[in-house]
Every structure is written in structure tokens, then in C-alpha cells.
Amino acid sequence: MYKWFLAWRYLHTKLIALFGVASVTLCVAMVLVVLSVMGGFLDTVRNRSRGLHSEIVMDGGSMQGFPYYQEFEDYTRKHLPDVVRTVTPSIWTYGLFRAPALQRTGPTRVLGIKLDEYVKVNTFGDGLHYEKYFPGTTTLGLQQMPVAGLAADKSVVLPPDLAEANERWRENETDPKLIERFDRDPFKTTPYPDPASVSEGERQFAMRLGPPGYEGPKRNGIILGCDLINYRRRDGNFDRTLARGADIILTLMPLSPIGNPTGEPPAKVLLRYADDSRTGIYEIDSMSAYVDFDLLQSVLAMDAQQRVDGSFTKPRINQLLFGLQKGVDMNVAKERISRAWVDFLTNEVPSDLTSSEITALANVHVYTWEDMQRDFIQAVEKEKVLVTILFSLISVVAVVLVGCIFYMIVEKKTKDIGILKAVGASGRGVAGLFITYAAAVGICGSILGIVIGCLFVWNINDIQDWLAWVNPNLRVWSPDIYSFDKIPEVVKQADALWIATAAIISSMIGSLIPAYAAARVWPVKALRYE
Amino acid sequence: MGRGRLKVLRGASLSVKAGEFVVIMGASGSGKSTLLHLLGALDTPDRGEIEFRGRSLFEQPSSVRNDYRNHEVGFVFQFYHLLPELNVLENVAIPRLVSHGFFGWRSAKRTSFADARELLDRVGLAERAKHRPSELSGGEMQRVAIARALLNRPALLLADEPTGNLDARIGAEILALLREFNRAGQTVVMVTHDAGVAEQADRRVRLADGVIQADSRDRPHVRSGGPVKKEVIP
Numbered sequence: 101m102y103k104w105f106l107a108w109r110y111l112h113t114k115l116i117a118l119f120g121v122a123s124v125t126l127c128v129a130m131v132l133v134v135l136s137v138m139g140g141f142l143d144t145v146r147n148r149s150r151g152l153h154s155e156i157v158m159d160g161g162s163m164q165g166f167p168y169y170q171e172f173e174d175y176t177r178k179h180l181p182d183v184v185r186t187v188t189p190s191i192w193t194y195g196l197f198r199a200p201a202l203q204r205t206g207p208t209r210v211l212g213i214k215l216d217e218y219v220k221v222n223t224f225g226d227g228l229h230y231e232k233y234f235p236g237t238t239t240l241g242l243q244q245m246p247v248a249g250l251a252a253d254k255s256v257v258l259p260p261d262l263a264e265a266n267e268r269w270r271e272n273e274t275d276p277k278l279i280e281r282f283d284r285d286p287f288k289t290t291p292y293p294d295p296a297s298v299s300e301g302e303r304q305f306a307m308r309l310g311p312p313g314y315e316g317p318k319r320n321g322i323i324l325g326c327d328l329i330n331y332r333r334r335d336g337n338f339d340r341t342l343a344r345g346a347d348i349i350l351t352l353m354p355l356s357p358i359g360n361p362t363g364e365p366p367a368k369v370l371l372r373y374a375d376d377s378r379t380g381i382y383e384i385d386s387m388s389a390y391v392d393f394d395l396l397q398s399v400l401a402m403d404a405q406q407r408v409d410g411s412f413t414k415p416r417i418n419q420l421l422f423g424l425q426k427g428v429d430m431n432v433a434k435e436r437i438s439r440a441w442v443d444f445l446t447n448e449v450p451s452d453l454t455s456s457e458i459t460a461l462a463n464v465h466v467y468t469w470e471d472m473q474r475d476f477i478q479a480v481e482k483e484k485v486l487v488t489i490l491f492s493l494i495s496v497v498a499v500v501l502v503g504c505i506f507y508m509i510v511e512k513k514t515k516d517i518g519i520l521k522a523v524g525a526s527g528r529g530v531a532g533l534f535i536t537y538a539a540a541v542g543i544c545g546s547i548l549g550i551v552i553g554c555l556f557v558w559n560i561n562d563i564q565d566w567l568a569w570v571n572p573n574l575r576v577w578s579p580d581i582y583s584f585d586k587i588p589e590v591v592k593q594a595d596a597l598w599i600a601t602a603a604i605i606s607s608m609i610g611s612l613i614p615a616y617a618a619a620r621v622w623p624v625k626a627l628r629y630e
Numbered sequence: 631m632g633r634g635r636l637k638v639l640r641g642a643s644l645s646v647k648a649g650e651f652v653v654i655m656g657a658s659g660s661g662k663s664t665l666l667h668l669l670g671a672l673d674t675p676d677r678g679e680i681e682f683r684g685r686s687l688f689e690q691p692s693s694v695r696n697d698y699r700n701h702e703v704g705f706v707f708q709f710y711h712l713l714p715e716l717n718v719l720e721n722v723a724i725p726r727l728v729s730h731g732f733f734g735w736r737s738a739k740r741t742s743f744a745d746a747r748e749l750l751d752r753v754g755l756a757e758r759a760k761h762r763p764s765e766l767s768g769g770e771m772q773r774v775a776i777a778r779a780l781l782n783r784p785a786l787l788l789a790d791e792p793t794g795n796l797d798a799r800i801g802a803e804i805l806a807l808l809r810e811f812n813r814a815g816q817t818v819v820m821v822t823h824d825a826g827v828a829e830q831a832d833r834r835v836r837l838a839d840g841v842i843q844a845d846s847r848d849r850p851h852v853r854s855g856g857p858v859k860k861e862v863i864p
């Protein structure tokens with residue numbers, strides 16, 4: 101016990117120990133910040149990935165899709181009511197997207213969804229922009245362009261149903277700051293019929309001089325990824341340059357049941373920009389467009405098509421999305437749905453299938469949302485592990501530094517070691533004193549490091565904003581690249597605990613050689629001269 | 631020492647009885663400090679034995695010698711050798727503190743501090759208990775060193791030139807203190823090169839060239855009808 105007594109006394113009387121404490125502090129803080137930011141990044145990716153998909157996805161594995169999905173939907177409702185809460189089909193393909201008003205053309209991944217069912221199996225609905233402020237107005241069905249107009253008092257107003265929806269949002273919104281921000285800039289208007297304005301604004305509507313209303317031919321709506329249609333500024337906010345309801349053209353390529361292009365010219369579909377979606381993952385928000393399921397199935401010739409013999413092909417989809425009952429384990433559900441699919445194929449599907457149908461059905465697999473995002477999440481996980489290892493290796497410097505400092509301390513404390521041995525302390529006891537001293541350095545350094553690390557992480561976005569204010573080139577976290585507005589600001593207790601433990605153990609390891617040297621000090625030599 | 635071997639002691643034999651005040655004298659380099667260190671098991675002899683109460687110290691494990699230094703021996707050095715980061719009270723208490731582990735630490739600390747205060751009172755430094763060694767004079771530091779050496783009531787107090795770094799007046803005070811403890815029954819073995827200091831002892835042992843040349847215990851005083859001739863060992 102005298103070791104702790106002396107170690108504590110040495111700790112706050114010897115200046116040299118402060119260098120050891122400082123090095124441990126800096127290393128602990130550094131590793132904690134890195135782990136917290138990367139861990140927060142991974143958690144954000146995982147949570148957002150979770151929201152992207154349904155809990156269980158049945159995927160056909162190819163663009164031409166698989167048939168008999170309606171029958172299997174009914175089958176699961178009948179045989180798995182304890183597992184399946186809701187099920188909805190979806191189709192995906194690739195095509196060209198064009199916004200004539202912006203003169204922008206680019207590739208896009210197109211999903212055909214039943215919007216009212218789709219929002220029940222994941223958190224897609226939470227990321228819709230106009231739906232948030234005008235709830236219940238976003239649809240993929242036929243629609244005209246909403247146009248703002250002038251009221252009797254010459255104020256600019258929206259069509260009555262949009263104004264009512266906005267009122268409903270105000271009544272239910274719990275964050276007064278959000279309402280205040282909305283009122284500062286409720287919407288920007290742009291001249292119709294060619295909304296080519298590039299002015300900023302959270303919400304863009306076309307405008308006319310008459311009363312508000314709807315104009316133009318009815319077309320199906322399309323929801324676009326927010327990074328596909330809007331320009332993201334470096335501060336993470338968007339410049340919306342396209343009015344709601346503006347024309348969008350998709351060019352798509354239908355495939356036959358065996359996956360060949362049908363030979364028809366690519367299908368051009370005229371749509372209206374209904375809303376934009378923000379999942380928080382740039383790779384998705386910059387490439388995705390969502391259209392009505394029935395429309396896409398028809399355009400891609402995946403609906404029932406008449407054969408030359410007069411019979412009809414079975415309609416096809418690419419994915420069946422399952423929302424589970426509360427409390428159901430995902431992997432258990434995956435197992436049961438997989439077994440149900442095999443039973444369905446064995447007992448319910450007719451035996452006279454075409455070869456393409458047999459192939460398509462055989463390629464159907466059932467995945468959890470984690471399976472679907474595994475590659476993406478694993479990439480981020482590996483990134484986190486790599487960065488943590490690299491910074492932890494740098495912390496080896498702290499071990500060496502503590503070793504050097506303690507070697508110097510032992511040199512300076514040779515006389516004290518001689519005195520302790522003269523009064524009966526053993527060599528092992530003296531070694532233990534310096535290891536205890538190092539542990540005390542590690543404990544103090546860890547506590548300070550955790551405090552500094554936590555303060556840094558909790559204020560990291562403010563620090564970055566300040567740095568960017570001093571010099572814009574110092575903005576190291578760019579929302580336009582990373583897709584997340586903010587750097588993660590959460591410190592996990594478990595992370596802080598293991599980092600501190602590792603730091604204390606490392607300090608003790610660093611002191612082993614000096615402690616051994618101290619144990620071997622010959623007291624006579626140490627006490628011989630003043 | 632250095633790159634060669636230097637014989638310091640060349641077969642010195644010494645026995646000390648309980649309660650004696652023995653002074654080991656000799657010129658510089660005669661081996662007197664080495665002999666003292668061997669008596670205190672601070673050093674290891676190349677040949678020969680050190681026995682304490684009939685037991686050989688160097689045929690035992692090192693833990694026995696650590697225990698011997700802690701309980702049976704108290705050292706007083708020429709340069710005091712106090713721990714600079716501890717105050718006076720803690721310096722005196724340290725011999726008891728190093729021998730206690732986690733269990734019993736609190737009571738050991740309590741009793742060692744109580745005993746330390748008592749000893750500081752006896753050496754006249756009770757009011758300096760909270761001072762650091764850097765705030766004391768040489769004489770005061772040596773008193774603290776004596777108190778520390780006596781905390782565990784050792785069988786043997788070994789003093790290596792305790793007055794060597796002090797002026798004559800202070801040195802005399804320290805010697806008087808040692809005499810006082812010796813009269814109370816403490817066995818003292820002291821090393822000095824000062825003949826005047828040696829006069830204070832009951833027994834004087836002269837060391838030269840690594841061997842004991844003379845031991846006053848072996849040379850009786852001669853009485854005759856005439857004046858007593860006191861043999862003085864120069």
C-alpha cells in the first residue's frame with residue numbers, strides 16, 4: 101500500500117510526471133474522438149440503412165424479376181400472420197432521368213412502389229420533404245402542377261388543399277423552431293410554365309398572376325433522391341431549383357421474362373416532380389427515383405403480357421418487402437419465410453411452368469435488411485476498425501514516452517530507492533512502486549483524456565463551424581460528400597472505459613523496464629555519495 | 631569497483647553485544663562503512679558470514695534480509711537520506727509503512743504516525759512534523775533520521791559518520807542524542823574517522839587496510855599503585 105502512498109505523492113510533486121500524464125491524456129482523447137466519430141458514423145449508416153429497407157426482403161436476384169408474387173403474398177397472410185404484419189411488392193430497374201427545366205440528364209435507379217404500403221415497411225416516409233410540411237399531399241398517382249397565385253389582398257398563396265395541409269402540420273409540429281424557420285421562408289415561387297429559376301428556397305412552387313390552383317396535364321408523380329435533383333451546398337443545406345410538379349422524363353428499357361431487351365424502343369415516361377426523398381446516404385439519394393408500381397410494371401412489360409398463343413405471362417416483380425409483427429426476431433422470420441417459400445413452390449405453384457419461370461423462381465432468396473446492406477455496412481465497419489487501429493498504433497508512442505520518462509525518474513530517484521531498500525523495502529516492492537506510479541499516471545491521464553475527448557466530441561460540429569468561419573478550407577467534414585449533415589456527437593461509455601483501461605495498462609507496460617532497473621539498484625551505491 | 635576488483639575488507643571479524651556503543655574508526659578507505667553496510671545487510675560479503683542472534687543472514691532468502699533491515703536494523707547516514715517529497719512525520723513513519731500491505735494498512739498508518747510523533751517529541755522536533763526536509767537544518771534532518779531509524783525499535787542502530795556533515799556543536803548534540811538512546815538500552819554501532827567522537831563510545835574498534843587492528847574490548851586498562859595509564863587508541 102505504501103506504493104500507492106508514495107506514487108500519489110510523487111505524482112503531484114514531480115513535474116516530469118506531468119509530461120507522462122499529458123502524453124496519456126492526448127492519446128486517450130485522440131483515440132476516443134476517432135472511435136466516437138467513426139462509431140457514430142457506423143451507427144448512423146446502420147440506422148439509416150435499417151430505415152431504407154423492410155425488415156425482410158425477398159429478392160429475385162435479377163432485373164427480369166420473378167412471378168407468382170401475388171399468390172405468395174396471400175400465402176404469407178394466410179400461413180404467417182404471427183410473423184408478417186404487412187407485405188408490398190417493388191420493382192427496380194435502371195434508366196435515364198431528365199429534368200428539362202434544369203437541362204439535366206443522368207443515370208438513375210428507378211423503384212416502382214405502392215407508396216401507401218411502402219411507407220409502412222420502412223422509414224421512407226420520414227425523409228420526404230414536401231410531405232413533411234404538407235402532409236398527405238405527396239402521391240405517385242396522376243396529378244397536375246400546383247401553382248401559387250395571388251389572393252384578393254395581393255398576397256402570394258398556395259392552392260387551398262396545400263394551405264390546409266400546411267396548417268395540419270403546424271398544429272402537430274412539436275418543434276417551435278422548425279415552424280419559425282418555415283415561416284421565415286415558407287416557399288419561393290418561380291415563373292410558370294418554365295420554372296428555370298435558380299433562386300434558393302426550401303420549397304419551390306410555380307406561380308401565376310391569377311388565383312392559386314393546378315395546371316397542366318395530369319401525369320404520374322415521381323419522387324426523386326434529394327441529391328439527384330438539388331444542389332447540396334458545403335454547409336449541408338440544399339438549393340432547390342425545381343418547382344414542385346415540374347416535368348421529369350424517365351427513359352426505361354423493358355426486359356422480357358428471360359431478361360432480354362424486348363426489341364421495342366426505350367420507353368419514355370413523362371412524370372411530375374412530386375417530392376424528394378432524403379435517406380441520408382449519398383449513394384442512394386444521388387441515384388434513386390421512385391414511381392408508381394403499376395406504372396413501372398406496365399412500362400417495363402413486367403405486367404401480364406399476352407403471348408402469341410393467347411395466354412398471358414404472369415406478372416413479375418423484383419422484390420417482395422415484408423414488415424414484421426412487433427417482437428418477431430428478424431432471423432427467425434427470415435427462416436420461416438424461406439421455408440414458407442419452399443412450401444409454396446412445392447404445393448401451390450402449378451407444375452407447368454416455363455423454363456424462364458422455373459429459373460426465376462429458383463433464384464429467389466430471402467434476406468434480412470442487414471444482409472442487404474452487409475457490404476456497405478461492412479465497408480464502414482472495416483474503415484472504423486482500420487482508423488482505430490492506426491490511431492491506437494500512434495498511441496504506442498505514449499507507451500514509449502512513459503517508458504522514457506520513468507527511466508529518467510528512476511535515474512533521478514536512485515537515492516530514494518536506496519533509502520527504501522535501507523529501511524527494508526524489497527526489490528519487488530520498489531519495482532511495484534514504479535509500476536504503481538505509472539498506473540497513477542495512466543489513471544490521471546485517462547480521466548483527463550476522457551474529459552477532453554468528450555468535450556471535443558460533444559462540441560465537434562461547433563468547433564468545425566468555427567474553423568470553417570476562420571478559414572473555409574478548414575471544413576474537414578463536408579456534408580456534400582459524406583451525406584450526413586453533422587459529424588456524430590455521441591460518446592459511448594463502453595468505448596471510454598476500454599480506452600482508459602488500455603491506457604492504464606499501456607502506462608504500466610511502459611514502466612516495466614525502468615521498474616526492473618529500479619529493483620536492481622544496489623542500495624550501497626545509491627547511498628554512497630550525496 | 632570500476633573495471634577492477636578492490637578488496638575493501640580482508641577478513642575483519644567483529645561481534646557486538648546487546649546494549650554496546652561501538653565506534654569503528656579508521657582512515658578514509660579503511661573499509662569501515664563497508665563493514666557497517668555488511669552488518670546491516672545492505673551489502674553482501676564475498677566470503678565470510680554475518681550472523682544475527684545465531685542465524686546467518688546470507689544463507690537465508692533475500693526476504694529475510696529485507697525483514698532484518700526493516701525490523702532489526704536502523705540506519706543513520708552521514709547525508710541524512712530523507713525522502714524529499716515526504717514531510718518529517720512521514721519520513722519517520724516510512725519503515726513501518728513499507729512492511730504493510732493492503733490489509734491492515736489503515737491501522738498500521740495510524741500506529742506508525744502515533745509512534746513517529748512520540749519519537750519526534752523525544753528528539754525535540756515535534757513542532758516540525760509537517761515540514762519538508764528542505765525546510766530543516768542539517769542537525770534537524772539528522773534528528774529526523776535518528777527517529778526514523780528507531781521507529782521499529784530495532785535491535786541495532788547503525789550510524790555511518792552521523793556527525794560528518796555537521797559542525798562541532800550540532801555534531802555534539804547528535805552524539806549526545808545517540809548516547810541517550812544507548813543509555814536507554816539501544817545498541818549502537820557508529821563509524822567515524824574523528825578521534826574526539828570516538829571518545830564518546832564504550833568500545834572502540836580500529837580498522838586499517840581492511841582488517842581490525844585493535845579492539846578496546848580486548849585491551850584491558852592497567853591499574854597500579856601509581857597513576858592510571860589510560861591507554862588511548864590513537
